Amino acid sequence: MNPTWKELEEHAYRQAVQTHGKEIDTAEALEAHLLCGFEMLQGTKTSSDVQELVYLLSLMATNSLHLAFDLTFKGYYAQSLSLTRNAFEFWLAGAYVVCQPNKALCLKEPDSGWPRPVEMRRIVSASLPGEDVTGEGIRHALDKMYDYLCKFPHPTFLSVGSVYDVGASLRLGPFYWRNRLLICLDNGYRTAVLLRSLLETCFPTLQDTEWSRRGDSLAKGVNLWARTVANGASE
Secondary structure, eight states: OOOOHHHHHHHHHHHHHHHOHHHHHHHHHHHHHHHHHHHHHTTOOOOSHHHHHHHHHHHHHHHHHHHHHHHHHHTOHHHHHHHHHHHHHHHHHHHHHHHOGGGHHHHTSTTOOOOOHHHHHHHHHHHSOSBOTTSSBHHHHHHHHHHHHTSSOSOOHHHHGGGBOTTSOBOSSOOOOHHHHHHHHHHHHHHHHHHHHHHHHHOGGGTTSHHHHHHHHHHHHHHHHHHHTGGGOOO
16 A cells, blocks of 8 residues: 555654754754744834835745745655745845835835846845854855755756655655755755844844844854755755
8 A cells, every 4th residue: 555645744754853853953943033033023113114024024934934844854855945945035035125225115015026036136145244143154155045046947957856866766745865855954044044134133122132142053053064964965
């Protein structure tokens, strides 16, 4: 009897838990940190169109990222990367609004035409500091993530190729593949760190708080993990 979809998911998740307990803990810690930030902002009256847009875009990004992490650990790598792309582009739009505050009001219009991601990337990248709290070149991280997630239209082989298993045979349903899991997490973790930084930049009440210091610690941990673990992943 063929396994059910739920059984395939459970099998992939068990393999992920057995091998990647620390990675699961990190994903949960990043999600909890973002949720805590939103809770701290509850009841805050947005004082500008920029804050209103950034709050909305960050909520959308966080929801997408939560689903991306869930699908990663269940073995749906192509779908996870697609959702991470959504989350990253929501972040990119929010960062663009921060860089171009004079355009926030018109961008709130229902029929507004947002710039293409490549244009938002150019403007955001030019405004970023050379390094973030992790010591990593943040512009380099932005460019790396954009090139991996967003520079191509859907679909491409990169966006759908995760249905191949290690033996180059097609697979229906989810399965465990270490390298793909690490690639998904690398992009997801970095997106979570960028979202935290965007919220703190846009909402001064989050700055210089225990939440902010916890965010610095998580960002440093993500960068260390990427250097020691994720960089060993290959296609």
